[in-house]
Amino acid sequence: MKHKQSLLFIFLLLCSSSFAQxxxxxxxxxxxxxxxxxxxxxxxxxxxxxxxxxxxxxxxxxxxxxxxxxxxxxxxxxxxxxxxxxxTAKRVLLNESVKVGGMSFKPVVDFFNMPASVSLSGYDIKADTILFAGFGVIDEGLQPYNDFQDHEVTGKVVMLLGAGPRDAAFSFQQKIGYLSFHKAKAVLLVEPIVDRKSDGLMQHLSGDQMLLEGSQELASMDKMIQGMPVIYIGQKVADALLNAAKTDLVTLRKKLMDSNKPFPFLFKTNFSAQASRALQTVxxxxxxxxxxxxxxxxxxxxxLLSAHYDHxxxxxxxxxxxxxxxxxxxxxxxxxxxxxxxxxxxxxxxxxxxxxxxxFMAATGEEKGLLGSSWYVNHPVMSLDKTxxxxxxxxxxxxxxxxxxxxxxxxxxxxxxxxxxxxxxxxxxxxxxxxxxxxxxxxxxxxxxxxxxxxxxxxxxxxxxxxxxxxxxxxxxxxxxxxxxxxxxxxxxxxxxxxxxxxxxxxxxxxxxxxxxxxxxx
The missing domain is CATH 3.40.630.10 (Zn peptidases)
Structure with a gap:
């Protein structure tokens, strides 16, 4: 009897499984x-x-x-x-330049600005000295570490390397916040992504930003500007600057990593950078x-089924x-x-x-900040309550x-x-x-x-x-x-x-x- 019940159970189970399809x-x-x-x-x-x-x-x-x-x-x-x-969106367009001595560099290829870091009035910077401050880290832990040491940053163009030792103790936001609070003139951030020319992230970080018309981000864009340009530079610009100090990027990075000690220094140069921003309706x-x-x-x-179609x-x-x-x-x-x-x-x-x-929604602008879906939820063609x-x-x-x-x-x-x-x-x-x-x-x-x-x-x-x-x-x-x-x-x-x-x-x-x-x- 138990054997028959087991067979019946297996049969019903198989039927129920097939009926699920x-x-x-x-x-x-x-x-x-x-x-x-x-x-x-x-x-x-x-x-x-x-x-x-x-x-x-x-x-x-x-x-x-x-x-x-x-x-x-x-x-x-x-x-x-x-x-x-x-x-309806606004594309952020940048006109930007960097010069060291008589040498001009190419936007996006050699350097770039974050669009949101450039105000509508833009900036025009000139400097005859630059402060190199390693990774820009201040760590007040058990083993204190200060890449700035006793150097004053007010009114200075400060050059920093990208992520490095002790960054967990002093985040990127803290670095930029510290320099902004102390009224640095500008930051030159040596960022390896600039030299990885095939990296699509450059499309996001350089002047291809879009913001929705009427969005809070667009309305508050200038309020987010810290008043201190942050210019991302690659090795070509960095070496052109450091040449005046008779060194180069590879040498400095190796010295910092090997010694695990800060050594900020001022060096003379002839540096200028300009940028302006405009908005184009798309x-x-x-x-x-x-x-x-x-x-x-x-x-x-x-x-609702969705897939973004553009790239x-x-x-x-x-x-x-x-x-x-x-x-x-x-x-x-x-x-x-x-x-x-x-x-x-x-x-x-x-x-x-x-x-x-x-x-079926083929959405636009996912790569630009989820623009199409954001627009849709604010302008739905069918009730969101019924979705x-x-x-x-x-x-x-x-x-x-x-x-x-x-x-x-x-x-x-x-x-x-x-x-x-x-x-x-x-x-x-x-x-x-x-x-x-x-x-x-x-x-x-x-x-x-x-x-x-x-x-x-x-x-x-x-x-x-x-x-x-x-x-x-x-x-x-x-x-x-x-x-x-x-x-x-x-x-x-x-x-x-x-x-x-x-x-x-x-x-x-x-x-x-x-x-x-x-x-x-x-």
Missing amino acids: NKDAIASAKVINTVNAKSHLSFLASDELRGREAGTADGDKAAQYIADYYKKIGVKGAVNGAYMQTV NPVNVLGYIAGTDPVLKDEVL LGINRYTVGDSINNGADDNGSGTSGMLLIADAFMEAIKAGKGPKRSIL IANLNVDMIGRTDTLPHPDINYIYIIGADRLSNDLDRVVKQTNSDYTKLELDERYNVRNDPFQLYYRSDHYNFAKQGIPVTFYFGGFHGDYHRPSDEFDKIDFELLCKRAQLIFYTAWELANAPTRPIVDKKIDK
């Missing part, structure tokens, strides 16, 4: 395949689009491709019937497609390939979202459309170098931050359908990369909308021109996109929306 969802997901993925990404990551930078004609071409595809497959425009939601767009729900009651609720554009300081094609970041996520839209339209053709409505969740997709076409059992993994971030219900659906769906490794190492509160706050989902989480961020991980081509089409694993991209589709299917057809049972984490 929805045959209509599986049939619809067949369009999420490598042929279709390659078709989208071959255009989005092509040289023709020149890196799809937000606020440029190249970014607009990518947006038009997405809108045209929505229309082709029958996804409706969500902006009063149109697809484009215009975002109008990138979010591309919004809409599928109406089929249930008379639930159709008023909406599930960094052209690296104007590189030699050779200068186009940031962004095949993985985020051509892969954008292609995945289009494939998911395809799958839902296949379901509609079969008479199995989603009960809730679905909004049940956001599934955000970024970089799903590659693997990283961190340890995994195999390549069949994806990072999930934020699923449990606001809603235990959403977390359960995300994990149960994967268990029922795709069985990928759901890696949550970036979801911990002390994640050093703080990825929960760094993509478009976060703007929805701040509104109390449950979110899940799907991410494939960092790799050596991140934010570099080498992030190319031919490095994408299309089978893996499709597996991940299918997981997100199945999760969207479950959420769109569930009898109840995910309950928000945790506090908003801002």
Whole structure:
């Protein structure tokens, strides 16, 4: 009898497991395949689009491709019937120069200013002496250390090296705050990133900043200016300056590291720097497609899927390939979202459309500070109160170098931050359908990369909308021109996109929306 009961239990368990899979969802997901993925990404990551930078004609071409595809497959425009939601932003433009003696240096190539550190009135600095102050550290601990020693900094141009010993005791903010408080004329910060010409972070740190029209950041921009320019310089500028002191950057850095002792000194030079700032209005767009729900009651609720479609554009300081094609970041996520839209339209053709409505947002300006999603939550086309969740997709076409059992993994971030219900659906769906490794190492509160706050989902989480961020991980081509089409694993991209589709299917057809049972984490 017990043997028969055991067999019956196993039979029921197997039935229940198979019933968890929805045959209509599986049939619809067949369009999420490598042929279709390659078709989208071959255009989005092509040289023709020149890196799809937000606020440029190249970014607009990518947006038009997405809108045209929505229309082709029958996804409706969500902006009063149109697809484009215009975002109004200000691009910060800098005019900057640095000279040592009679030698002029190139902005971004040899030095750069943080846009927010240049006031509208700009600056014009001249100096015949500079104070070299090592790493700019003051540590009053058990072994006192002071890179300034008895040197006065008021009215001086101060030259500092980037991160070094004891920085944990005296942060970058404290260094700059100390020099600003003591009224230094300017800071020349030797930053290795200036010399890593292929590093896309330069695009962020130099004069490519955008701020939303009407944003608090734009309104308070000049209030944030400390009145003391901070100019980031590379080795070329540093050595030109130090030549007058009969030394160079490598020698000084080695001496500081070997001795672990400060040795500030003044040296004579002929230095000048100027910078001015202007604001240019730009109008990138979010591309919004809409599928109406089929249930008379639930159709008023909406599930939001998002992926940012634009990227960094052209690296104007590189030699050779200068186009940031962004095949993985985020051509892969954008292609995945289009494939998911395809799958839902296949379901509609079969008479199995989603009960809730679905909004597909190809977001602009994620690389510029989550601009498109920030604009959307302040200008929503559908009620945020009726938005049940956001599934955000970024970089799903590659693997990283961190340890995994195999390549069949994806990072999930934020699923449990606001809603235990959403977390359960995300994990149960994967268990029922795709069985990928759901890696949550970036979801911990002390994640050093703080990825929960760094993509478009976060703007929805701040509104109390449950979110899940799907991410494939960092790799050596991140934010570099080498992030190319031919490095994408299309089978893996499709597996991940299918997981997100199945999760969207479950959420769109569930009898109840995910309950928000945790506090908003801002």
